[in-house]
Amino acid sequence: MRRASLFAPLLLIGLGALFLARNVYPDLRLLDYLAKYWPFLLILWGVLRLGEILYWGATRQPFPRTGISGGEWGLVVLLCFIGVTLHTVMGFSTWFPNRFRLGGLDMFGESFDYPIAGNKPTSKTPHVLIESFSGNARIIGMDSQEVKVTGRKTIRSLDQNGADRANEEAAFEITGSPDQVVIRTNQNRAGGPRSVSEEIEILVPKGASIEAHGEARGRSGDFDIHDVDGTVTITSDNSGVRLENIGGETRLDLRTSDIVRAVNLKGSLDLKGRGGDIDLENISGPVSINGFYSGMLQFHNLSKTVHFVGPQTEFFAERIPGQVRMPLNDFTGTNLVGPIRLTTRSRDVQISDFTNSLEISADRADIELRPGTLPLSKIDVHTRIAGDITLALPAASKFNLTASTGAGEVEDSFGGPVKVDQSGRGGTMRGSNGGPELNLRTERGRMTVRTASPDEPPLEPHDGEGRRFKIPGIPPVPPVPPLPPKTIDQ
Amino acid sequence: MNTPPPLPDPPPGALMRAVTGPLLLITLGVLLAMDHLGQVSFGRTWPALLIVFGACKLMERVGSTSV
Numbered sequence: 228m229r230r231a232s233l234f235a236p237l238l239l240i241g242l243g244a245l246f247l248a249r250n251v252y253p254d255l256r257l258l259d260y261l262a263k264y265w266p267f268l269l270i271l272w273g274v275l276r277l278g279e280i281l282y283w284g285a286t287r288q289p290f291p292r293t294g295i296s297g298g299e300w301g302l303v304v305l306l307c308f309i310g311v312t313l314h315t316v317m318g319f320s321t322w323f324p325n326r327f328r329l330g331g332l333d334m335f336g337e338s339f340d341y342p343i344a345g346n347k348p349t350s351k352t353p354h355v356l357i358e359s360f361s362g363n364a365r366i367i368g369m370d371s372q373e374v375k376v377t378g379r380k381t382i383r384s385l386d387q388n389g390a391d392r393a394n395e396e397a398a399f400e401i402t403g404s405p406d407q408v409v410i411r412t413n414q415n416r417a418g419g420p421r422s423v424s425e426e427i428e429i430l431v432p433k434g435a436s437i438e439a440h441g442e443a444r445g446r447s448g449d450f451d452i453h454d455v456d457g458t459v460t461i462t463s464d465n466s467g468v469r470l471e472n473i474g475g476e477t478r479l480d481l482r483t484s485d486i487v488r489a490v491n492l493k494g495s496l497d498l499k500g501r502g503g504d505i506d507l508e509n510i511s512g513p514v515s516i517n518g519f520y521s522g523m524l525q526f527h528n529l530s531k532t533v534h535f536v537g538p539q540t541e542f543f544a545e546r547i548p549g550q551v552r553m554p555l556n557d558f559t560g561t562n563l564v565g566p567i568r569l570t571t572r573s574r575d576v577q578i579s580d581f582t583n584s585l586e587i588s589a590d591r592a593d594i595e596l597r598p599g600t601l602p603l604s605k606i607d608v609h610t611r612i613a614g615d616i617t618l619a620l621p622a623a624s625k626f627n628l629t630a631s632t633g634a635g636e637v638e639d640s641f642g643g644p645v646k647v648d649q650s651g652r653g654g655t656m657r658g659s660n661g662g663p664e665l666n667l668r669t670e671r672g673r674m675t676v677r678t679a680s681p682d683e684p685p686l687e688p689h690d691g692e693g694r695r696f697k698i699p700g701i702p703p704v705p706p707v708p709p710l711p712p713k714t715i716d717q
Numbered sequence: 718m719n720t721p722p723p724l725p726d727p728p729p730g731a732l733m734r735a736v737t738g739p740l741l742l743i744t745l746g747v748l749l750a751m752d753h754l755g756q757v758s759f760g761r762t763w764p765a766l767l768i769v770f771g772a773c774k775l776m777e778r779v780g781s782t783s784v
Contacts, residue, residue, distance in 0.1 A: 263753055269746030276739035280732075290731045295738030303742060307749070314753055 233279065234272045258313065265310035269303065339382045339390035343427055345401040346375040347408055352434035352457060357410045360441055361448050362425035368433040368454035374408045376401060378427030397423050431455065436475060441466045524553040539572040545583065565604065589614060597679050606665045613671040619679035625662030631655040633670040640677040730777045737773040744769045
């Protein structure tokens with residue numbers, strides 16, 4: 228026996244009342260409330276249904292076969308879809324990637340553009356502060372003594388009046404003193420569901436220092452900074468960052484970032500946060516990276532210490548004259564200067580052509596090492612759970628080798644002083660001709676020591692299918708096109 | 718079997734079975750509300766749905782075998 232639930236009629240009454248309220252008080256931010264509090268509809272529905280069922284049970288009426296029928300679950304799914312969509316387009320969350328959001332936003336209003344322009348004379352080395360910014364900013368150092376801002380502000384709103392109001396609320400300001408310029412976009416002042424984003428180009432004196440605070444509100448904005456000799460500091464909830472030719476120290480604190488790309492930095496780089504790809508090239512200062520990055524990490528030609536700390540991997544190197552590439556499950560390095568330390572849970576490791584000491588500790592990883600240049604230095608490798616270890620040594624190497632596996636084969640094709648002792652499930656290789664200690668140990672896996680041939684190709688990172696990784700070129704933020712002169716409303 | 722009462726007891730487990738849907742719905746609502754209002758993302762809390770569903774199914778079994 229099925230009885231109609233109370234919820235459907237109540238939902239209809241509630242929705243009717245809400246929309247009626249909106250018609251009577253047009254200023255009521257109905258969609259705002261709905262976007263935020265819609266999950267309580269689900270709770271209300273569940274509680275009502277639960278009450279009904281318990282009531283039926285208490286009055287000895289037969290239960291329905293299921294508490295919520297298939298059709299009602301369909302309605303729940305629809306409600307969730309609408310709720311989450313609303314929540315996302317109102318800018319509360321980042322459930323969908325940006326590209327879907329733009330499509331969603333189009334359903335809820337139009338976009339209105341307003342021009343932005345301003346300038347301020349400054350000293351030669353001003354500190355430029357950009358406050359609570361959302362959108363794309365392109366900052367370029369020039370031989371000048373002024374800060375000049377051009378661009379446009381895009382406001383999404385249901386009507387022109389709302390957009391005009393938001394434009395006034397989020398008025399653009401450029402203030403401060405010649406040494407301390409403040410660029411304020413006031414986007415967070417535009418309340419309600421209207422979203423404001425800006426595309427601006429800021430020309431600054433070459434000696435300027437940049438400090439930018441991104442205000443994401445679920446939206447991603449990119450910072451693109453070129454030719455600045457001062458320090459660069461960016462904090463943002465969600466931004467891609469591209470830096471080129473920066474003279475001072477760089478500090479990036481990004482809660483989310485799809486890409487961080489830095490080329491030709493004279494100072495240090497300090498990067499914190501979570502994100503996707505990192506691409507660093509020609510950095511003269513020390514590099515420190517702390518956070519979780521799920522994309523491809525590439526380091527080329529870093530001339531001071533490099534320290535990477537992730538949730539499962541820690542890596543330190545004295546210098547990287549060559550390159551390191553780290554897709555999610557792999558570590559490949561070529562031409563590194565030690566001391567090198569690498570701790571990882573499960574990245575497979577391949578390192579070729581390294582000097583000075585090397586220390587690798589892994590839980591479960593295949594490791595392939597090719598020191599390349601002589602004389603060798605101390606090498607210490609240990610896989611705590613399992614993994615194959617391969618060491619390819621130049622023919623004239625001097626070393627004191629101890630290589631063992633707890634369970635697995637040992638294979639020596641180097642010969643010379645190396646003696647193989649396969650006993651029980653595992654085995655050990657030992658041999659010394661008066662060089663540094665090479666200690667290799669795997670708990671389970673194959674242990675191989677072989678002679679490296681001088682013309683082996685450098686190691687390349689691989690994913691599961693053996694394909695070569697390649698990051699597609701990331702297009703920079705395009706220059707802001709000029710805006711047609713604004714016509715005065717008639 | 719004696720003469721059945723005019724309104725028999727519902728079969729064991731039926732209460733739990735009927736209550737599973739609403740409980741899941743309430744859990745879903747609470748998790749989404751936490752996501753929208755607080756800092757706990759639904760992406761982290763969704764396994765609670767599985768736990769609630771599993772617990773309900775378990776209670777259903779326990780109810781129907783012990784009576």
